[in-house]
Amino acid sequence: MNYKDELRIALPSKGRLREDMDKLFFEKGVTFNNSSSDRNYIGSIDGFSNVLIYFLSAKEITNRLEEGSIHLGLTGDDLIREKINNFDMKVSKELEFTFGRARLVVAVPDLWIDVVTMADLEEVSNIHRIKYSRRLRVATKYTHLTNQFFSKCGVVDYRTVVSHGSTESAPFNGFSEIITDITSTGETLKANNLRVLDDGLILESSANIFKSLTADWNKSHEDNCQEFLNKIA
């Protein structure tokens, strides 16, 4: 068997995304064949002779799609758009799932009753800058998407500060003034006294199968890819 002819697919190794994917694959009759145990990070699929499965984190899958060492990968729009510059030249979306849904939103302290829209934020950040000679800080894991969105909304007197977790507490512990964060139901934000701005939706994301446009593709890869997509669609 020629390694080069194998279609390389990366799937999430753990977490909610993995659980939802397992459920879907079970329904579609896709079973993995891991050579030794469940904890193995390389496997294959029953009935597909030329397919290699790698189990990786969603973030790593995004990197590998960009770099081209895998052909297909399951990850979220949020990571693709945040991490890959000119993403539409490097990956294409082949299949969209109903799971892994999340929204990237702009949230402010709920008691800021005068701030309801991005236009309010534009003004308040300007006032903040004049008053303190400093920019309004936005804590986020998603600096790229945040910058794109704020710039579109004319908000300029801010700067992003990178937060790697518990972003929702940042406005109340001195790390930032406001945040952008991923939310599915909005409950966590609410419980933390934050409110999403009326027009503060940056991105709606779901789990998808992406195709790497930077990987090497031959006829055998293409055929296998089509067969795999038909099976899980």
Next chain:
Amino acid sequence: MSLQEINILLKNYFIECGFNYVELPLVYDSDIFYETSGEEIRKKMFSFIDETGKEKCLRPDLTVPTCQSFIKNQSDNDSAKLCYSGPIFRSSDSLEEHSLELNQSGVEIIFSENSLKNRFDKDVEALKLATNTLDNLNISKYKIKIGSLMFFHTFIYYLELPIRWKQRLLKHFFRRSYFESLLERINRGVGYDDQKKKVIMEEKFGSDNLENQTLIEVLQGKEVVNLGSRSAEEIAERFSQKSENIVSQDDGRRIVKLIRNFLRLNGQLSKFPELLKKFTIDSKVNFFDEAIQIMEEFVDMVSSKIDSTNIYFNNDFGHSIEFYDGIMFEIFDSSGKHKLLSGGRYDQLLKSLGSNKELSAIGFATNNNEIEKIL
């Protein structure tokens, strides 16, 4: 002439003209550029994380580092004439992989406004030096484009708009598409939806009609940490302001038309005051006489020092870098294809970098990569 030779020649020229050369590092904390130039500079910067986890970058600009070095050694100085020469690093937006090392030579004149005999002394000095610099390179044919944010400011200041909207228009003047969307909003009339305000009060505090003072007290009654970085007074005050100062649709339309007509004005500098006078008569604007006098003063001063036949004033002209706030200028070669030099006035930058005094500044930088092409 090679780039290197141009860099050296210009550096020596500025030193000859009485400027102090500042030796500047290539690598900086990224922070200083985010604070002064805004997030828009982020995608153009070459940055990396150092071993302590701090973000550093190759300098994307030389004005900020020069001013920063002035402030570090400021002590009692309230004026300085500084120059620099060398590469800056900016990536381009295009997909082609030519990322960029651009060579600039420039000056920054730092001064206190109180020390001036005429308000345009330093603007004219900078313009004069800019043209001399090109003459010194034997570039004799060029076009000078001038604009002024101050002038636009004066115009906007007199319009019957809420102060918040005036500030907004000024601030976003250079962000073309957002500026357009602001005009569109004024066109439809502006003001806060009273209904929405009541809904918010009802939802949060169980009453839809709280006076400002009561609102402050209610907000103060909440756990203070939940206000985040703002005070109860600040929030309550802005909340009440939002439903005041409403501009009707008719007034909005009239004002937007006036702004658009104003921005269309451009022409030879020497004829510009006449153009303005005609504009005020045609548009029945009666508030602009003083500004026109000031413009005449500016034109006279410039014409007395520089051959003004190739100078054009354009109301709709600006830079894309955030910190300029007064006169701005660009000089092109005679074909108009190569931007040889650009500069302007930036009175707020020094303060935002931590100056202990109110100081003004003006400067310019040559674009040596472009100059190399035409020499």
